[in-house]
Amino acid sequence: MEKEKTVVLYPGLSVSHFVPMTQLAGTLLDHGYAVIVALIDPSVKEDIAFGAVVARLAASMPPVRFHTLPAVEDPPKLTHDGQFMLRYLDLVSRYNKRLHDFLCSINLLIFSTDSPSNEALVVTKRLGFPSYTLFTSSAATFVAFAQLPTVLAEGGPSFKELGDTHLELFGLPPMPASHLLGEVLEDPESDTYKAMMALLCRIPEADGTLVNTFESLEARAVATLKDPRCVPGWVLPPVYCVGPFVGSIADAEAKERHECLAWLDGQLDRSVVFLCFGSIGTGNHSEEQLREIAVGLDKSGHCFLWVVRAPASDDPEKPHDPSANPDLDTLLPDGFMERTNGRGLVVKLWAPQVDVLRHRATGAFVTHCGWNSVLEGVTAGVPMLSWPLYSEQKMNKVHMMRDIGVATEMVGWQQGLVKAGEVEAKVRLVMESEEGRELRARAAVHKEAAAAACDDGGTSRLAFAQFLADVASRQDRALQ
Incomplete structure (x- = not known):
C-alpha cells in the first residue's frame, strides 16, 4: 500500500449519500489508491436500516479500511424532522476535532466529503490537504445551490414568502420557490435557514466538486457551471461529472435472487409498473394514500410491482421505524390482493431496485425522485412517473420533466394526496399513449449515453482522469 496515495472519504449519514461514496471508493481502488472511509458512528442516527447498510457495504469491500471516529460527548440524535439538518450540521462541527486528529495520524493525499458535511473543510483547509466534495445530486441542483445565497434582493420577500412564484435561476428552467429545500423555506431569521x-x-x-452525473444528461447545467454569469462575484471550483455511480445495496447481500425477480420473469416485456419510494422510508405514505394507490393500480388494468412500507405513526412520541413490517390486510382495500393476483405483486419494505429496473419486464417507474433512483431509472432506460416527497426531490422533478424529458408528474403530491384517478390515468399514459412512447424513446437514448460516458474515452472516464491529474498537479506544486 502506497501511503502517499491514500484517499480519505467522509460520507454523510444517509443511504443516498453513503452508497455513492462507497462507489467512488471502488473507482479510486481501481486507479491504485488506498482508500479509508472515515465515519461518524452510524448509531447516532435513529435509523436501524442505515447502520445495517453501512455494515453490509463495509463487509463487502475488504480492500477499503473503514474507520469510525471516536465518539463525541452527548451527540445529538438524528431523527428526520424539521430540525434534522440543524442537528446534523452541529454534529459534523463537533466531530471536527476527532477528524483533525485522525487526519494528522496518516499520510493523506486527498480528502473528499459529501456536500452536507462541508463543515469538515474547515479542518482540511487548516491542514493544507486537497479537499473535494462529492455532490450526490444532479448538476442542476448544484447550480441552484450555488446561486441561492445571492438570489434574493435585499429587503425583498423570502423564499418562503414567494410560495409558488417561479424562480428564474440562471441556466435552469423556471421553478416554483416552494420546490426548494425545506430548510431555505424557513423564516430567514431562523437558525435552520x-x-x-x-x-x-x-x-x-x-x-x-465531483458530481454524480454525466455530461450529456445535463448538458445545460454543466455548461452553466462553467459560465462566469452563474454566480457573479464567485469563482466556482472545477466540476467533474464522473457518474453515474449506480449500484445496488444488494451487491453486499446474500447471493439468493429476490422472489420478485422470479415473478418478473413470468411477465411480458415492458409490461410492469414498478412503484418504490426510496431506501429509508422517510416519506412513507399515509394509510389513505396507500389505499388511493391501490385503487388506481387496480383500475389501470396494468401489471405492477409495488414496494409498501408501514405508514409513520401519528404519535409524535413514537419514533418512526422504517423497518416496521406493514400489515397489508389492514392497509390495502378489501379484496385488492385477490383481484390483482397474478398481474400484481406487493413486496414489503424493500426490493432490489437496480435489478428490478433493469429487468426486461419493467416498463415504468413511479419514483420519489431521489437522484440515485433517477440515475437508476435513466441507466435502465425506463420512463418515470415523478412523485417527490422531501429534500431536493421537488427540484429533481422539474429537471426530469423539463431538461431530461424522461418523466411525467403524478399531480396531487403537493397537496399531500394523489387520488386514485390520477394514479390510473398516469399509469395508462405512460404504458399506453404516444406521450408514453416518447418518454420511453428518450429514456432509451439516455441509457445508451450513460453507458458511453463510462466506457473508455467516455466523458465520465475523462473527467475522472482530469480530476486525478489535477490532484497530482496540486501535489507537485505543494512539494516545490
Whole structure:
C-alpha cells in the first residue's frame, strides 16, 4: 500500500449519500489508491436500516479500511424532522476535532466529503490537504445551490414568502420557490435557514466538486457551471461529472435472487409498473394514500410491482421505524390482493431496485425522485412517473420533466394526496399513449449515453482522469 496515495472519504449519514461514496471508493481502488472511509458512528442516527447498510457495504469491500471516529460527548440524535439538518450540521462541527486528529495520524493525499458535511473543510483547509466534495445530486441542483445565497434582493420577500412564484435561476428552467429545500423555506431569521445558507456559502471552499452525473444528461447545467454569469462575484471550483455511480445495496447481500425477480420473469416485456419510494422510508405514505394507490393500480388494468412500507405513526412520541413490517390486510382495500393476483405483486419494505429496473419486464417507474433512483431509472432506460416527497426531490422533478424529458408528474403530491384517478390515468399514459412512447424513446437514448460516458474515452472516464491529474498537479506544486 502506497501511503502517499491514500484517499480519505467522509460520507454523510444517509443511504443516498453513503452508497455513492462507497462507489467512488471502488473507482479510486481501481486507479491504485488506498482508500479509508472515515465515519461518524452510524448509531447516532435513529435509523436501524442505515447502520445495517453501512455494515453490509463495509463487509463487502475488504480492500477499503473503514474507520469510525471516536465518539463525541452527548451527540445529538438524528431523527428526520424539521430540525434534522440543524442537528446534523452541529454534529459534523463537533466531530471536527476527532477528524483533525485522525487526519494528522496518516499520510493523506486527498480528502473528499459529501456536500452536507462541508463543515469538515474547515479542518482540511487548516491542514493544507486537497479537499473535494462529492455532490450526490444532479448538476442542476448544484447550480441552484450555488446561486441561492445571492438570489434574493435585499429587503425583498423570502423564499418562503414567494410560495409558488417561479424562480428564474440562471441556466435552469423556471421553478416554483416552494420546490426548494425545506430548510431555505424557513423564516430567514431562523437558525435552520442561517445554517443552510452558511453551508451553501461553503461551496467555493472545496478544491473541486465531483458530481454524480454525466455530461450529456445535463448538458445545460454543466455548461452553466462553467459560465462566469452563474454566480457573479464567485469563482466556482472545477466540476467533474464522473457518474453515474449506480449500484445496488444488494451487491453486499446474500447471493439468493429476490422472489420478485422470479415473478418478473413470468411477465411480458415492458409490461410492469414498478412503484418504490426510496431506501429509508422517510416519506412513507399515509394509510389513505396507500389505499388511493391501490385503487388506481387496480383500475389501470396494468401489471405492477409495488414496494409498501408501514405508514409513520401519528404519535409524535413514537419514533418512526422504517423497518416496521406493514400489515397489508389492514392497509390495502378489501379484496385488492385477490383481484390483482397474478398481474400484481406487493413486496414489503424493500426490493432490489437496480435489478428490478433493469429487468426486461419493467416498463415504468413511479419514483420519489431521489437522484440515485433517477440515475437508476435513466441507466435502465425506463420512463418515470415523478412523485417527490422531501429534500431536493421537488427540484429533481422539474429537471426530469423539463431538461431530461424522461418523466411525467403524478399531480396531487403537493397537496399531500394523489387520488386514485390520477394514479390510473398516469399509469395508462405512460404504458399506453404516444406521450408514453416518447418518454420511453428518450429514456432509451439516455441509457445508451450513460453507458458511453463510462466506457473508455467516455466523458465520465475523462473527467475522472482530469480530476486525478489535477490532484497530482496540486501535489507537485505543494512539494516545490
